[in-house]
Amino acid sequence: MSVHSFHLARVPLRTAVGALLRPPSAPGLRHMEVLAGMRLGAPVVSRHRMRLRHLAVFAEWADEDALDAFLQRPFGRHLAAGWHVRLEYLRRWGAVRELDHLPAETGRTDPAEPVVAVTLARMRLTELPRFLHWGRPVERQVRDHPETTLALAAMRPPRSVATFSIWTSSRAMTAMAFGRDPGPTARLHHDAMAERARRDFHREFTTLRFRPLAEHGTWEGRTGILPR
Template structure:
């Protein structure tokens, strides 16, 4: 059964610079369907700041034919061993909005155990270069909403030059996430996300864009001194 994984790891600066230009995960890796290599960013940070582009803090979003393929990569491949020293979460696909090339969206969809289960959201977009200033104008308020939201367990953004941007967030419940999307949150300026989506519908920022929703099934490692972002009783339940 195909699975997705999301990895965070701090790597040497020289390797990170090389990764800006080439993905260190070989496309021909056995069992790999697709991967995105990106540099982490702090959601909502100023455009010109040291926290906006964290070059040696790497985010990898990947799809694998099965969990064994991921295990083999982490155990046997050089860059896989580096990833294994960081943090990652394994994910089962639930829903998709939009389309993006590379990933193969499964026909079988996972479901949450109950309405109190945590959920993971990943967005990936290929930007239109001339639309980037307008995207930043509308996008940074949304970043701050997600970052500060009472329903968010963890969130960050990432970028791959020249034009790929992505977000990753873990939510306490699916309802809190969907309320945020539709502007129903009990937060200041709750319609920041829904307003940005209306602007996107008016004039798209992207060549390609997708939002993917996942059920987390297992979590490994530590990120910036923290672990167990997802309640352990909700994990290791793939069905």
């Protein structure tokens, strides 16, 4: 059965630029997105907005053996020195061409179990000002949500953007997405999605939901990032 993974690693600048320009290939690797990490909610003009040496890598593998073998290869060793989580695919909304083979869903899930959400989009560059206007408040909403244990964004110029978040439960994630949380910021995500439906920011967009299986390594001094 296929497995997905999400990696965070600090790598040499030359390695980062090379992987951003040309993602690596390997036996059993079905698709890989290499992106530069961003801090959610950071100012648009900021060294934290796109951190070239802090890579975020999202990949699909034929099986865990293929992932383990890749982590022994030159680029894989850089990822192995960071942090990653292995993921079981659950559900998809929207479509990005490289991920269209994934089924809409794989079955029912427990709303109380932890969940990982990954979004991937190909931007319409003419819509970037609107995207930033509506998106940055949502970034802060997700980053500061009490039910996330890790939330971040990433990008690969000129068009690819992604988000990654770990939630204590799918119930908490969907409550945020549909504006059911208390407080003045509760509807930020819901209203941004309504604006996207009115006039899309993206050429392609998908939201993917996963069950976290296991995490490995550390990230910025943190371990045990998955909810227990």
